[in-house]
Amino acid sequence: MKNMLITRKTKSRLSSFIFPIVLLLLWQFISSAGYASSAVVPSPKKVLNTFQILFTQQTFFLNITASLERVMIGFLIGSLTGFLFGLLMGLSRTAEIIFAPSFHTVRQVPMIGWIPLIVMWFGMTELPRILIISIAAFYPITLNTFAGVRSVPREYLELASVYGYKRFKLIRRIILPAALPSIITGLTLSLGMSWAILMAAEIFIQTEFGIGTQIQMGRQRFNMPLVVTGILTVGLLGFVMTMMIEKLARIVDRGRAIGNEN
Amino acid sequence: MIKNLLHRFALRDKLLALIVPLLVLTLWQSVLSLHLFSDLILIPPLTLVSTFLELVGSGDLANNILASLQRVMVGFLLGGSLGFIFGVVTGLSPFMNRVLTPLIKALQQVPEFAWMPLIILLFGIDELAKVVFVSIGAFYPMLFNTYLGVSGVPKKYQELAWVFDYRRFRYLTKVIIPSALPSIITGIRLSLGLSWMFVVGAELFGADSGLGYMMTWGRQLFQIDIVMVGLIVIGAIGFAMNSLLLIIEKRLLSWRVSFDGRTL
Numbered sequence: 001m002k003n004m005l006i007t008r009k010t011k012s013r014l015s016s017f018i019f020p021i022v023l024l025l026l027w028q029f030i031s032s033a034g035y036a037s038s039a040v041v042p043s044p045k046k047v048l049n050t051f052q053i054l055f056t057q058q059t060f061f062l063n064i065t066a067s068l069e070r071v072m073i074g075f076l077i078g079s080l081t082g083f084l085f086g087l088l089m090g091l092s093r094t095a096e097i098i099f100a101p102s103f104h105t106v107r108q109v110p111m112i113g114w115i116p117l118i119v120m121w122f123g124m125t126e127l128p129r130i131l132i133i134s135i136a137a138f139y140p141i142t143l144n145t146f147a148g149v150r151s152v153p154r155e156y157l158e159l160a161s162v163y164g165y166k167r168f169k170l171i172r173r174i175i176l177p178a179a180l181p182s183i184i185t186g187l188t189l190s191l192g193m194s195w196a197i198l199m200a201a202e203i204f205i206q207t208e209f210g211i212g213t214q215i216q217m218g219r220q221r222f223n224m225p226l227v228v229t230g231i232l233t234v235g236l237l238g239f240v241m242t243m244m245i246e247k248l249a250r251i252v253d254r255g256r257a258i259g260n261e262n
Numbered sequence: 263m264i265k266n267l268l269h270r271f272a273l274r275d276k277l278l279a280l281i282v283p284l285l286v287l288t289l290w291q292s293v294l295s296l297h298l299f300s301d302l303i304l305i306p307p308l309t310l311v312s313t314f315l316e317l318v319g320s321g322d323l324a325n326n327i328l329a330s331l332q333r334v335m336v337g338f339l340l341g342g343s344l345g346f347i348f349g350v351v352t353g354l355s356p357f358m359n360r361v362l363t364p365l366i367k368a369l370q371q372v373p374e375f376a377w378m379p380l381i382i383l384l385f386g387i388d389e390l391a392k393v394v395f396v397s398i399g400a401f402y403p404m405l406f407n408t409y410l411g412v413s414g415v416p417k418k419y420q421e422l423a424w425v426f427d428y429r430r431f432r433y434l435t436k437v438i439i440p441s442a443l444p445s446i447i448t449g450i451r452l453s454l455g456l457s458w459m460f461v462v463g464a465e466l467f468g469a470d471s472g473l474g475y476m477m478t479w480g481r482q483l484f485q486i487d488i489v490m491v492g493l494i495v496i497g498a499i500g501f502a503m504n505s506l507l508l509i510i511e512k513r514l515l516s517w518r519v520s521f522d523g524r525t526l
Contacts, residue, residue, distance in 0.1 A: 110497075
């Protein structure tokens with residue numbers, strides 16, 4: 001029985017490889033049969049070689065660390081302010097009435113649209129890049145913190161008043177723990193947004209180091225392998241970050257479950 | 263009496279909502295009168311209005327809006343319909359879901375803007391590249407929401423369809439699609455919203471028309487009023503599209519209230 005389960009699981013795993021393998025073969029076939037010039041479609045081997053070369057170069061790692069640093073700073077600023085703003089609007093109905101309409105109006109502007117304006121104000125420096133990433137991180141965490149705070153069950157608040165919890169104790173002991181799943185969803189979304197906008201920030205606002213810079217440079221030099229390796233690097237790093245935050249969410253969730261037992 | 267009271271409360275809320283915009287305007291105007299920043303960086307609010315009227319009067323604004331809308335429509339139709347087809351296929355067939363979904367999820371890890379340089383290398387810098395870029399943005403939300411809708415069709419409906427001997431096409435059009443409709447419409451709304459953002463991005467990258475182009479142009483001329491008008495117009499159109507689709511969503515789904523009325 002157990003054996004059968006394993007084979008079925010492996011089978012489903014294997015079938016998920018069918019399409020990528022077909023694509024890879026097609027890619028190799030197109031590039032080796034000469035249907036497209038190697039300048040436009042570099043062979044998989046060529047891309048691997050480029051990766052090997054990149055790994056020996058310091059620039060590659062400088063690009064990665066620059067991008068990671070940028071995203072972390074922007075994400076921290078955006079998610080912290082967004083969390084506080086969402087908490088404020090969630091806790092106070094008056095604050096919601098005052099701020100929510102303006103917030104939802106400003107939110108309508110696509111993030112990319114801010115780039116020209118921010119660049120005019122702050123120039124082609126690091127500040128506008130970080131600012132645009134913070135804006136991207138700000139919206140999801142604000143919305144999710146607000147929603148999380150507002151969905152705290154009424155009974156919890158009644159219980160809290162029985163215990164005489166007020167203000168900070170109420171927020172720390174009752175509201176935040178109850179809103180935590182929603183807040184973590186917000187953090188995940190914020191990180192994803194930051195990572196997505198990072199590319200726009202690095203491509204539109206030219207900078208010395210960054211994965212976006214590598215991709216853009218590859219385009220300007222018609223160096224397709226450089227572009228493709230850049231795209232793969234971004235995708236891979238994004239994947240690792242998503243996995244990490246999902247793992248974190250699971251750990252926090254487990255902690256909650258254990259806390260509930262006690 | 264109660265209605266009156268409610269009305270008064272709503273009015274109070276609306277007045278309170280004006281606090282922030284008024285505060286921003288006052289701050290803006292007072293900073294202006296202090297002459298802290300150059301007129302190039304911080305322009306008077308009224309200049310914004312006159313620039314807007316000027317752009318409307320010359321027809322520039324309308325032309326750029328039309329150019330952007332056209333790109334969005336083509337890209338959205340392309341990416342959205344592909345996403346819809348993939349969503350139906352992966353939603354209906356567990357095998358196709360196993361084969362396609364991991365790859366799509368992997369591709370989705372790449373931020374859309376990272377594709378832009380590659381797209382330009384492959385398709386050149388003109389219309390085609392922009393449309394392809396927009397369609398990438400439209401693809402994912404449409405795919406995931408269609409998949410959710412199609413794969414979430416209640417078993418009861420499938421059994422009923424068997425009883426009526428609905429097959430293939432009829433099963434698809436009479437059972438699957440109507441049942442997945444709410445999710446599909448949400449997909450359309452989200453995917454149109456992303457298309458609108460990506461068209462601006464594509465135009466910032468290099469174009470000879472469109473709202474993104476207008477903003478780049480304003481930046482190069484160092485006319486911050488043009489950039490700000492562009493920003494406001496882009497936001498307003500995005501808002502209008504979203505609200506319109508929300509209304510359609512409500513209208514189209516009004517039958518649901520009496521039909522399955524949140525029995526779940």
